[in-house]
Amino acid sequence: MDKPSTLFTGIFGAFLVSTSVMVLLPNSQLSGLQPQIVWEEGQNSPSDMYPVKIEHSLGHRHGERIYVENGCYYCHTQEIRDPQFGPDIERGWGARRTVARDFIYNDTPLLGATRMGPDLGNYGWRDSEGKRLWRNEQPNDPARPAVRDAAFIYKHLFNPRVRTAESNCPSNPGLFEKHDIGAGVSPDAVAVEGKKQWLPTTDARNLAAYLLSLDRSHELKEAPVAKSKEAKK
Ligand code: HEC
Incomplete structure (x- = not known):
């Protein structure tokens, strides 16, 4: 290469093109995303809005931080793929594919690094009657827990191999502390040792509350609920 200017033009050009395609273009497409709002005629407040900011309370944010600090996102995604790219919906991980609008209130969308464990992006998914739908294995499936509530999450966090031997x-x-049993064993206790019981810390409680708040099943116009491949009931 004779002329250094050619080299610099090349380097600058490559930088300019990649910045435009990977930063500026997505920013112009996505930065203005708003919640999906449905107005009924004659009403002065929306009849439906998604996503809502309510879940981003202090406890929720704390739970999210514990999720990050413990590296949960290394193995768990929060990104349901379109049925043509993977069987996430068939596995009961969500009602529809995840889209950018799902994350407008998240500073850092925790999309995840690998799919070593199940996708948790809809762990708190429930129907209009409050019935939990995530995974929802067949009733005769030995892996099916009676209910996926906070107490179940504590047991799983304390020792996942109690239920799934090869987990x-x-x-x-570290998310649990030993306390005196005192008046009796708490329903949240994950283990009992003599006169002591292991109870979840505030970190564990907020982490469980965060997981149970994750529900991205609300239908969006750009991501309709996948009717044909609905989670196995
Ligand atoms: C090394 C990878 C790895 C990391 C890190 C990890 N998990 Fe998991 N997780 C798995 C695998 C694999 C499964 C599926 C087997 C099972 O159910 O135990 C799973 C299952 C789960 C489940 C589903 C249980 C159910 O309802 O069936 C939850 C909830 C969960 N993990 C939460 C977490 C949280 C919270 C963290 C961070 C504190 C975390 N995991 C970190 C690999 C991981």
């Missing part, structure tokens, strides 16, 4: 999900004893 790769790490145990998180």
